[in-house]
Amino acid sequence: MGIMASFIYEGHPAKYMIAFIGRAKEVAKLSETWGFRISDVRHLGPRFFMPGLVDTHIHASQYSYTGTALDMPLLQWLNTYTFPTEFNYKDLDFAQDVYTKVVKRTLRNGTTTACYFATIYTDSSLLLGEIADKYGQRALVGKVCMDTNNAVPHYKETTDGSSEETKRFIGELLKRKYALVRPIVTPRFAVSCTSTLLSHLGEIAKNNDLHIQSHISETKEEMDVVRELFPDMESYGHVYHKHNLLTDKTVMAHACYLSDSELKLFRDTGAAISHCPNSNISLCSGMLDVRRVLKHNVKLGLGTDVAGGYSPSMLDAIRRTLDTSKVLTIQDPEYKTLTFEEVFRLATLGGSQALSLHDRTGNFQVGKDFDALLINPVVPDSPFDVFPYESTKAILEKFLNLGDDRNIEEVYVAGRKVTPISGVRVVT
Numbered sequence: 001m002g003i004m005a006s007f008i009y010e011g012h013p014a015k016y017m018i019a020f021i022g023r024a025k026e027v028a029k030l031s032e033t034w035g036f037r038i039s040d041v042r043h044l045g046p047r048f049f050m051p052g053l054v055d056t057h058i059h060a061s062q063y064s065y066t067g068t069a070l071d072m073p074l075l076q077w078l079n080t081y082t083f084p085t086e087f088n089y090k091d092l093d094f095a096q097d098v099y100t101k102v103v104k105r106t107l108r109n110g111t112t113t114a115c116y117f118a119t120i121y122t123d124s125s126l127l128l129g130e131i132a133d134k135y136g137q138r139a140l141v142g143k144v145c146m147d148t149n150n151a152v153p154h155y156k157e158t159t160d161g162s163s164e165e166t167k168r169f170i171g172e173l174l175k176r177k178y179a180l181v182r183p184i185v186t187p188r189f190a191v192s193c194t195s196t197l198l199s200h201l202g203e204i205a206k207n208n209d210l211h212i213q214s215h216i217s218e219t220k221e222e223m224d225v226v227r228e229l230f231p232d233m234e235s236y237g238h239v240y241h242k243h244n245l246l247t248d249k250t251v252m253a254h255a256c257y258l259s260d261s262e263l264k265l266f267r268d269t270g271a272a273i274s275h276c277p278n279s280n281i282s283l284c285s286g287m288l289d290v291r292r293v294l295k296h297n298v299k300l301g302l303g304t305d306v307a308g309g310y311s312p313s314m315l316d317a318i319r320r321t322l323d324t325s326k327v328l329t330i331q332d333p334e335y336k337t338l339t340f341e342e343v344f345r346l347a348t349l350g351g352s353q354a355l356s357l358h359d360r361t362g363n364f365q366v367g368k369d370f371d372a373l374l375i376n377p378v379v380p381d382s383p384f385d386v387f388p389y390e391s392t393k394a395i396l397e398k399f400l401n402l403g404d405d406r407n408i409e410e411v412y413v414a415g416r417k418v419t420p421i422s423g424v425r426v427v428t
């Protein structure tokens with residue numbers, strides 16, 4: 001007995017959606033109804049399909065130094081490592097190299113959807129969109145906006161320049177009509193943006209019905225700076241809300257220290273949170289209480305936050321989410337630890353909901369695009385062992401806790417096989 005699925009073709013370029021889900025023992029009847037040959041059915045053996053992983057927060061431009069530079073707190077870290085690195089993306093050759101590597105690496109690790117920060121440079125941000133499209137990744141791509149930077153003054157924009165370049169970025173990217181790549185309005189965070197710029201960006205997002213991403217309440221030091229910069233605002237959440245930047249297409253990274261009233265604001269506006277536990281621990285920023293966010297009915301997905309987070313793999317984000325939840329339980333034995341099933345959901349469907357892409361991806365529901373990973377738990381060099389008496393659920397748990405890209409044999413986005421990557425994929 002098993003489950004079988006089939007796909008229906010839609011549009012140009014080709015996109016494949018899930019047409020039906022049925023039991024293998026009904027294959028004869030299903031082949032009649034859906035018009036496929038029984039000989040075309042693929043038998044997976046010990047392999048299984050799972051929904052693709054959704055990274056709701058990743059800085060493609062920081063990928064070059066992933067795994068290093070984790071020795072200082074956020075604001076110092078930005079000034080010392082991040083801004084000088086992002087300045088290099090003026091150079092399209094530099095951008096081409098890093099962006100190609102981050103897209104390939106994340107795809108190989110099962111990230112079928114990525115929500116990217118690029119840099120302040122429009123042309124290299126467009127290049128990131130082009131590369132995601134070329135390799136077949138579903139992506140939201142953001143040209144970063146920042147008109148304030150006292151520490152590294154050569155890495156910032158003028159207020160009007162930032163708005164104008166954002167409009168150019170959006171216009172150019174939409175003109176290219178990529179099937180799965182969309183622009184996302186990206187104020188870096190309130191520390192880096194004037195009120196005027198935030199207003200412009202809120203307006204641009206509203207006028208074009210676009211996604212929005214930024215950071216909120218990652219560290220206490222950052223929150224103090226925001227309070228100084230926006231003394232009239234009730235809270236950090238209200239800084240974004242007053243500038244029309246909290247909508248049902250907004251995703252805010254971190255949110256470690258939101259008050260109940262800010263969580264209510266998120267729920268009422270439909271804004272989502274990206275939980276990035278590796279980064280939160282690596283930069284000693286804080287620990288998000290995911291259970292509390294979910295109790296407030298706020299949408300939540302997981303993110304790697306490369307390079308504050310040192311792993312580009314969403315499997316790591318799953319593990320660090322469980323670790324953080326367990327540390328909260330150590331601190332308070334009454335705390336209800338997240339289960340691996342809950343965290344698996346956050347890394348897939350939760351992420352698609354946080355990015356407002358759940359009508360297209362996040363799980364295997366009829367009518368959604370087929371974004372999937374083919375997992376082989378018994379691949380010869382597998383990092384874990386499977387025993388004959390183990391249930392599928394136990395094997396999935398082993399993969400989530402112990403597996404890696406060796407177990408991810410194939411990756412599909414909208415029904416197209418995007419890994420293993422063999423040179424350049426041509427879409428006609």
Ligand SMILES: [Zn+2]
Pocket residue numbers: 057059215253305308
């Ligand atoms: Zn970030």
